[in-house]
Amino acid sequence: MKQKNQTIKFTIATLVLIAIVAVFLYVYNRNTTPPQEGDKEITVQVIIPEEELKEYTISTDATTLREALEEEGMIKGEGTGVSFYITEVNGRLANSANEEWWSITKDGEFSDLGVGSINIQDKEKYELTLMIGW
Amino acid sequence: MKLQTKDIAAIGLMSALLITLQVGFSFLPNIELVSILIILFTIFIGWKTLYVIYIFVLVEGLIYGIHKWWICYLYVWTILMLITMLFKHSKSPFLWAIISGTFGLSFGLLCTIPDYFIGGMPLAISTFINGIPFDIIHGASNYIIALILFKPLYTFFNWIDQKNYI
Numbered sequence: 067m068k069q070k071n072q073t074i075k076f077t078i079a080t081l082v083l084i085a086i087v088a089v090f091l092y093v094y095n096r097n098t099t100p101p102q103e104g105d106k107e108i109t110v111q112v113i114i115p116e117e118e119l120k121e122y123t124i125s126t127d128a129t130t131l132r133e134a135l136e137e138e139g140m141i142k143g144e145g146t147g148v149s150f151y152i153t154e155v156n157g158r159l160a161n162s163a164n165e166e167w168w169s170i171t172k173d174g175e176f177s178d179l180g181v182g183s184i185n186i187q188d189k190e191k192y193e194l195t196l197m198i199g200w
Numbered sequence: 201m202k203l204q205t206k207d208i209a210a211i212g213l214m215s216a217l218l219i220t221l222q223v224g225f226s227f228l229p230n231i232e233l234v235s236i237l238i239i240l241f242t243i244f245i246g247w248k249t250l251y252v253i254y255i256f257v258l259v260e261g262l263i264y265g266i267h268k269w270w271i272c273y274l275y276v277w278t279i280l281m282l283i284t285m286l287f288k289h290s291k292s293p294f295l296w297a298i299i300s301g302t303f304g305l306s307f308g309l310l311c312t313i314p315d316y317f318i319g320g321m322p323l324a325i326s327t328f329i330n331g332i333p334f335d336i337i338h339g340a341s342n343y344i345i346a347l348i349l350f351k352p353l354y355t356f357f358n359w360i361d362q363k364n365y366i
Contacts, residue, residue, distance in 0.1 A: 076294035083301055083343070087336055090305070094332040162267060169319065176322035180330045199318070 097178040099185045101129040106188040108134060112155055113195040120156070131170070131184040131192060141194075143181070150182040155194050169197045201247055206365065211248060214241050215255035222260065230307075230338035235300045236346050236353065238277055242284040244357050253277045268318075272311035279303075279310065293350040300346035305339030308332065 105127055112120045128134040132150060135141040142154040152168040153160055160166040170177045170184070171193045177184055184192075203211075214237075221233045234256075241249045257273045264270075280303050287295060308331035312324040 072292070072294070076292075076298065079298045080343075083298065083305065083339065086305060087339065090332045090336060094329060097329050162265070167268075167318070169323070176319065176326045178326045178329045183330060197319070 098183070099187065101185040102187050103127075103129070106186055106190075108186050108189070109191040110135070110140070111191070111193045112140075113193055114158060115196060115198065126186075129185055130182055131186050132182040134186055135181070141181070150180060152181055152194065155196070158196065160196060165199050167197050169195045171195065201250075203248070203251075207245075207248060210245065210365065211251045211255070214245075214249075214252045215259070218252065218256045219259050219263075222256070223263070230304070230334045231341040231345075232338075233345065233349075234277070235280060235303055235342050236296075236349055238280050239284045239296055239300060239346070239350075240353055240357050242281050243288050243354070244361055246285070246288070249281050250278065253281060268314050269311065271314045275313075276307065276310050291354060293347050296350045297343045297347040301339045301343030303339075304342035305335055307338050308335040 105125060107123060107125050108131075110122045110124060112122070122138070122140070124134055124138055126134040126137055128137055132141070132143075140156055141152050143150050143152045145151055152170070155168055160168050170181055172184075173191055174193065177192075218234055218237055221237070225232050238249065238253065241252055245252075257270070257277065260273060261270050283299060283303070287299065290296070308328055311331075312328045315327045316324040
């Protein structure tokens, strides 16, 4: 009887875990825009404190922001897949010793995804900002 | 927590095992044996696992550099150890699969705490959402690994324990 109760408990706990996975997948899919094929034009601003803002208009066939920026030779980074993150923009390295890091925003709003997961759409505007302080 | 010579030797070996297996499995995204080993170490050496955890964290920082994830490492493995302390007398692979799976699934969420202090709630949320595919892999692999490996590893560590090596 005790054994049976334990099995039921663990089965329920496993089902709860599966339900959490389903919720996670829903949240992830809701925040991911589908890739857009073909030519697109996006605007990218590079913002470094106490330096003049630079704006670039990029025409590209790339589907992700990472691909578009790498085509232009604008960024370098570390990590693979969705864990890729930007370490350098236009040759400006974010110095982790000074707690510097590159943030990605879209129209001023923090992106819900990393640069490798952001599917770009025509006429979108992104900002790459060198942030200081963790 | 007074340490004897054999404790120091055991802690050194356990730390080396964690580091070796982490580096060895690092080519697989978020599939790791660190969680199941920390669970087992906690079962057998209790609070002394803190030494193993922080040697592991220190060496990881020396190998890969001090990044945002490293700050998360400072507390996330200790959380797993504390949860394990609550259930340390259980020998059920199912219970450990659920604990290890839940830990893997919530790993990304736990690691958003530094993001909250860096960029506030928007950055914390974006980091969490971005990491969801990895959290799912982490949770599922931790669940399966604990389910399969808990019993044989427990038997192995129990054999070492009975020989009075740890």
